[in-house]
Amino acid sequence: MGGDERTSGEQEKEEADQGNISEAVSFREKVVALYEKGDASHVLHLMAAATFTPEDRRTTAWDPLLLWVRPGRCCIEAIADHVREGRCGGLASVGCGTGLLEWLVCALTGISVSGYEVNAAWWASRYSPPRFIPLAFVEPDAPPPAVPPSLALMCCYFNNGDAFRKYVDSYDGPAMIIIGSIDKNRHTDPRPLDYAHVHPWTLTHTHPISDTDLIGFYVRDQLKQDVVRRLRM
Template sequence: MFDEQTELESLREIYYLTNGASGSWRKLLAFGVSLEQQLKRKLLWIWPTAVDLENYNHFLAKHNIQRILSIGCGSGLLEWLMAAAAGEHKISMHGLEVDRNWWQSKYSVRSFIPLNYVEDAANPSQLDSGFLSNCCNDSPPCAMLFCYFNNRRAFLDYLRIYRGKWLILIGPKPAVGIHTDPNPIQPQLPTDVWILRERLDWTDRNVVAFYEKIA
């Protein structure tokens, strides 16, 4: 069992390993392996392997996807790993969250990527003319990411506003017993608009699915 002190020490190490000067995504992955499962899952729901990240970034580079907006990203630690492991194919990574007060409070884990906040718009429709459309248009290609998202209504709202052509869904493999909405394999997207281009099976029974808008 881990205690509060162990968690604080682990966070300090993660902060060090994600620092611009001392940061090392490979060392961060190795550190994650050393953690107890309960603490590991609390700090980051998915700890990918180096091969997982290599395959993920290979797809991004192949399609020249340079910008990603992660919806409901939390601290953005997974997204930091994705971008840090991209190598020469530089990825601009941003997050979107609700509850600015929590994520900027002393009780929250710090943000590892730049965060935008839903409440900065007076209503969801204003996101269309704000950072969402600016961050995710089609020049250069971008992607909108949902990782273990579980709000169908919000997902459809974002999908309606989104101007880009790539969608990345991360969630559990079938029969794992974890519910997400959208589900990466059966997201119930408009079938005449979106097509599945790639499925990656990640460690610990996770799936990464890439969808392209064709209309």
């Protein structure tokens, strides 16, 4: 039988889904436009106004491919303060995705940032989301590059604890930041508190992003920090 055999309810649902897809694209386009203007403060306002319901992402304006968490200005400042307190010259983020969070840190605080990702072919494809910082690409099966000790090490919603431990093991710097979920129903590995009792790291403080998202701030045990700093002199 020819013609459109969908019920009116199915048609309404399809039209609603298309509208939600357009809304998500519009949100992404707004973020990119503000990025191109260098207007990081407005990006934060736009992110704060967006809604995000994990149970049904299609019904929200939020675009999780840009960034899993929605930091406020206080979160950005807390990250920058930790980098400065560790006497680091910048921030290196592993598994940084689009680099939107890292760009916000740089644009709003002046902290230099760099990002590491895998799958260069995906990020060069027309299906990938936009990139907000230059990315250094790592071969999936190769040992991760050693993050320079002059930089603070950060991950946000990383999803491979074994891979992250390799980054940590090869890192001799003084400061580490782990951002992720404390809700067991949401996957992130490592979680923000996972290194609280892992030598040589000390959890100094935490900063909430939401009821379920947290920033964990770490420093290397003082004795080794002093050794690393003397080697830099």
